[in-house]
Amino acid sequence: MAETTPSTTSAELEGALAKVWPGSRQVRVEPIPESHSGFTYTVAAEVDGREIGGVLRLPPPGARPLGPADVMRQARIMAALARAGLPTPAILVSSEEPVLDGRPFVVMEKVDGVRIEQAVETSAPRELLVRAFATARAIHELTPAQAGIEGEPNYGPAEEVGRWQALRARAPDELVGRGAELEERLLASLPAPREARLVHGDYHLGNLLFRDGEVVAVLDWEIAELGQAPLDEAALCLVAIRKQWGEPQPGAEAALPLDEMIALAGAGPDFDWFLAATCHKYGAILGYNLGLHRRGKRVDPIYEGLLKTIPGLFDEGLRILG
Secondary structure (H helix, E strand, C coil): CCCCCCCCCCCCCCCHHHHHCEEEEEEEEEEECCCCCEEEEEEEEECCEEEEEEEECCCCCCCCCCCCCCCCHHHHHHHHHHHCCCCCEEEEEEEECCCCCCCCEEEEEECCCCCHHHHCCCCCCCHHHHHHHHHHHHHHHHCCCCCCCCCCCEHHHHHHHHHHHHHHCCCCCCCCCCCHHHHHHHHHHHCCCCEEEEEEECCCCEEEEECEEEEEECCCCCCEEEEEHHHHHHHHHHHHHHHHHCCCCHHHHHHCCCHHHHHHHCCCCCCCHHHHHHHHHHHHHHHHHHHHHHHHCCHHHHHCCCCHHHHHHHHHHHHCCC
């Protein structure tokens, strides 16, 4: 969500990465076309005589290592999950120091798996969703210490709403007009806080890789938080809500009716509140990203294709709250 665009060419990154990756030769770097988070590249290299495939994550140029720009925090979370036996890429090489194009960096392994668009060709959507929800629950079983984020701020329900208010305020007014109303309703009906757990924060089908019907990797931990676990199940359910507008979204091929997905989520009481809060969150994020695109700060035309989805999410959140 940074207000910048990549300025370094793939050739420049190849040369820089080869210098800081011990034992590497013939490094090749290419942007990932499916990524809308920016600064994510596929990597191929020969390392100690063996061909290696990976994914390079960089913060925006000049960004402080905070929030989505803190790639090393993401690496620590993934390393913790790997130690716990949960599906996440291994870290191949990384540096907290600004040694790659003046930035810290992480190269993680390229997992042998497929995106949801291919997974539905060989596995039933319900099977894939059952595995996706089960993986979220397994992640939430980790304590904050086991997840590598002990001591971080805890986002309770009120803080979760507040986390996205600033983004909503910077989105195009004509698309987020009911956002403030939804925020007010959410804050007036807060559920009791649950025990804080690692929350992925963007747990949708586009951030999962599958193999033989199983989840083999959970990707993109850039907005992970210590917070309320049902938010991840709610984010997964959002694929059913968004399908009504017929606009681009990852995982539309696997969406089941919303009531069926809620049953699979099994997230307990107050789930309606978490669904409505998730509508608010994604309406704010998508609206903000559209604003960045229109201002030329981070050009990505996909957001111009979400002109029904963005206002619709705020409407849907209000409908869910009743």
